[in-house]
Amino acid sequence: MEYNHSEVEKKWQQYWAQHKTFRAENGSAKPKFYVLDMFPYPSGAGLHVGHPLGYIASDIYARYMRHKGYNVLHPMGYDAYGLPAEQYAIQTGTHPAVTTEKNIRRYRAQLDQIGFSYDWDREVRTCDPTYYKWTQWTFIQLFNSWYDKKSEKAQPIQKLIAHFSMQGNAAIDAACAETPLFTAEAWTAMNETKQQEILMNYRLAYLAETWVNWCPALGTVLANDEVKDGLSERGGYPVERKMMRQWSLRITAYAQRLLDGLETLEWSESLKEMQRNWIGRSEGAAVNFKIKNHPYTLEVFTTRPDTLYGATFMVLAPEHDLIQTLTTAEQKKEVDQYITRAKNRSERERMSEVKTVTGVFTGAYGINPLTGDEIPIWTADYVLSGYGTGAIMAVPAHDSRDFAFARHFNLPILQVVAQPGEKMSDPTTWKDSYDAKEGIMVNSGHINGLEVKQAIKKIIQHIEEQNLGHGKVNFRLRDAIFSRQRYWGEPFPVYYKNDIPYVVDESTLPVELPEVDKYLPTEEGEPPLARAENWQTAEGYPMETNTMPGFAGSSGYYLRYMDPHNENEYFSKQAVEYWQQVDLYLGGDEHATGHLIYSRFWNKFLYDLGKTVTDEPFKKLINQGKIQGRSNFIYRINGTRQFVSYNLRHNYETTALHVDIHIVHNDILDIEAFKKSREEYAHAEFILEEGKYICGWEVEKMSKSKYNVQNPDELVEKYGADTLRLYEMFLGPLEAHKPWDTSGIEGVYRFLKKLWKLYHNENHEFTISQETPTERELKILHKTIKKVEEDIRRFSFNTAVSTFMICVNELTAIQCNKRAILEPLTILISPYASHLAEELWHQLGHSQTIEYEAYPEFIENYIQENTFEYPVSFNGKTRFKLELPLELKTSEIEIEVKQAHETKKWIEGKQIKKIIVVPGRIINVVVA
């Protein structure tokens, strides 16, 4: 038969589904390997050609590992909660579950036709009650836990309560909100409300008034990673700061562990660096400033305690708690105005005005704890409420922001660090502050003359002794806001009694998402769940009306795959002890500061609980590059219906228009198709070059409006899944971003046909020889085994595809159709062109799937050579080749080179100074 990709691929996809070829067993004599793809949100648009890139790579790896004798877990599922389905529901009234189900079906059909080796029996969907039961369960555990800094792990809240009633909270070192000290007696005397309030300060899932990113257009708050440049990541709507009562996860408790854990991970340096920046650890000191005429102290955080003597003023964030209290009557009006203005500006406005210096004097004075000087307290929005304490000591001489502020408002500037050998000058004449952490302290009392680094140590020691402050590590990472005022998400397993939140009993899980009449907030502005009838417990207590955010369901999905049908627990001990963690995780780097941090946190928390067995969820991670669109353009001569070909366009005034890539082949426009595409083009005229209309092109985002979207279905239909799989890999290194361009796909298709022809004669009949292979044939095979396996191990799939091409070219050239060569070759290529390999394997007379055949073993002997064709270079430039036996000694080679008749020409009267011989590599003759 002729190579018919549709027939072959359909046949084997059915076979795999029927035989459950890719089923993974929990527990096996084989070693385990867990290969995971980031599961997709099933959008209405379906998969485009960029999605499968990572899936194909991981699939090749999974199949390779099966050949290598591993028990491979390779599952797939859906991140099924999400805004688009809900937005659609608001517009049309269609239940998001219906839309989601429809989209999932389409995704599944698209995935199936590419021939992935997923164990579909393990599919999970985050919106499925049997799945989100465990998301809710984890929330309950978080609610019932606190973070003990002494043992550096989460502990049961009961333990904390027991401690409070025995000893109060003095001896507790917890990650918590600021909580006044209390004794055991005081604790016992508190009523339920008060006790719950205090516990809330400690819980890892807690309800609190916090500044949130409020997105009015979406009607919900967003987490920090869901906001990009002051706009919502989904939809691009403006975001503002708002104080709201919200559920949060105390991820900051894990900041240090999240940072330290990175060291153990095989992730790209850039991704780890992104996480490090996001966590944002900085070392410094907390320093207390007394306030003139007030009983309060202001705590500030600084990374430069050494410059304390140079602090000439203080600045509070406009949101700072003490502002109203400290502001004097004379300044009140101005301060109020400033605060109101700061509040009403959107995040985006605030960010775009970063360069503008604004601020107002409060009228209050702080006291420099070292000098006793009175220094003015200002408020300005360059100080962020969310970082440190929302208050700073300003050292204008050594901080560029403080410097700009001091200059603008004419505040004093005092130099306290000098560069070695610097000529002292008046800092008010400086062009810039001196921020570097190098130099010698001046004007700084008892630390004068010290190096900055020593000065920092000394001053921390000093302020600790004097009770003025202490050394402190600060993180940029914020607690994760965990409530959304939306419908399509996990309901909280929470109800309210006297306005105090309680979690439901675990036995009542899952708390199922109720039906509502509309997917909109209520008239009172409550979230959509407030519309649900009887949204209350059996006892009549109202249920929480917020739902969980997108990252709730995706934070632990990789664990559920290990034991997806377990009704009694998240996953069994036996399952997690077997699968441990994800060995290889593939996905986009857009999840760097979202999903990949939250999952690590989730996993660490479950680790503290003794549920997971490794501290990190994803051992090795590869970020596949984004596939961008490649748009084509045509050039209309302004005011006409004439279109001019690309290279002639500069002779006219033209406008470039996007043209559908489907009617352009290798940048040549299909004019007839174009004329038919739209009525207005029916009478278009063309100015051609060499009889063709050449289109321009540009790399852009793949989008409908740019007519450059390529979906895999049409390619699978035309060339088959195997071609698509190979071509996506052939495009370039997996991690590189690259434009999608189908012009090379024919080459890959030709390659597969050529491969097929090795097994078939000119009449398309399967013909295989049983003859013993020649040395030459064995060499081709084993060279290929070696290279392909090396490539796959370093995730270099593009070079592996080239290697197959070289192999097939060489075997074709010598017309090799020997079983002894082709059988191993079939196994080698089966992770890549899986359907074709199954078919050939079947034709070779096997009745079982090829999937579990042992990977061919590389045998060194077959590729060994007796001679080597040495490149002979003179002063580093290659001039000719010289074939010599490999066993020749260096000295013998030198003689051969000197005798070679071409050598004379390149010496031309000059002297041979030296001959460098690298055996088996190169000969270099140095002449002068």
Place this chain on the structure above:
RNA sequence: GCGGAUGUGGCGUAAUUGGUAGCCGCGCUAGACUUAGGAUCUAGUGCCGAAAGGCGUGGGGGUUCGAGUCCCUUCAUCCGCACCA
């Protein structure tokens, strides 16, 4: 501003340890077969040059017998973070 990455033919790319730069594919050129070709096959194809040869991995400099690879410097592009005290 800080951090990360990337620069190689007309295009996508390869060169794993400092050792033949341009493998493989696209495109292009010529030819064969064909009613036809967006099919198949053969040959050629980094640039300049008739050739000999010269020049070539963003630019400049360095180390080395030898540099795409190492060092310094500079430019360009992309990505992330960004008043984080």
